[in-house]
Structures are given as structure tokens and as C-alpha cells.
Amino acid sequence: MNIIKSFEIYKNSINYVLSKVSENQLNQSIKLIKKTIKNSGKIYIVGNGGSASIASHVSVDFIKAAGIKSQTFNNSNFITCYANDFGHENWIKEAIKSYSVS
Numbered sequence: 337m338n339i340i341k342s343f344e345i346y347k348n349s350i351n352y353v354l355s356k357v358s359e360n361q362l363n364q365s366i367k368l369i370k371k372t373i374k375n376s377g378k379i380y381i382v383g384n385g386g387s388a389s390i391a392s393h394v395s396v397d398f399i400k401a402a403g404i405k406s407q408t409f410n411n412s413n414f415i416t417c418y419a420n421d422f423g424h425e426n427w428i429k430e431a432i433k434s435y436s437v438s
Contacts, residue, residue, distance in 0.1 A: 378405040382428050
């Protein structure tokens with residue numbers, strides 16, 4: 337497969353996912369972020385695999401560009417430890433709980 341074809345497939349997959357985000361979902365996300373800021377909360381952004389790096393970048397953008405407290409979990413040792421101990425479907429919830437204790 338050539339690079340142009342690969343890029344087209346990737347671009348189309350991103351466009352497809354973005355087309356599934358409704359205006360209502362976007363507005364709900366904005367309201368939740370505003371509520372979190374108002375309550376002096378923190379936004380947790382997570383990803384798995386390469387998406388962990390994207391989550392880290394978004395977290396930095398929240399902090400730097402918007403002044404919003406943000407946390408990400410992108411250390412593979414941390415992720416695999418929590419996934420092994422609590423199950424893949426529960427690791428994020430358990431990670432947030434452990435960070436909320438402090």
C-alpha cells in the first residue's frame with residue numbers, strides 16, 4: 337500500500353469519527369469543562385497506546401493555553417500495573433481514585 341493511499345484511509349477514519357460527534361455532545365463537554373473550572377476541579381485525559389501521547393499533549397494544552405488543571409496517565413508502568421490489578425475496564429477509574437486521595 338502506498339503512502340498516499342494510507343494517508344487517505346487514515347484521514348477518512350478521522351473524518352468519520354468526527355462526523356459522529358453531535359453538537360449536543362460538544363455542548364455537554366463544554367458545560368462539564370466549565371463546571372469543573374468553576375468548582376476548581378481537575379480534568380483527567382487518558383489514552384491507550386499512541387493515544388496516551390495525544391492525551392498528554394491535550395493535557396498540556398489545557399494547562400498552558402487555558403489555565404485549566406489537567407492530569408493524564410501516560411506512563412506505561414502505571415497503566416499496566418492498574419490494568420493488571422483492577423482489570424483493563426477499570427484501570428482509569430481506579431487511577432483517578434488514587435489521585436483524588438491527595
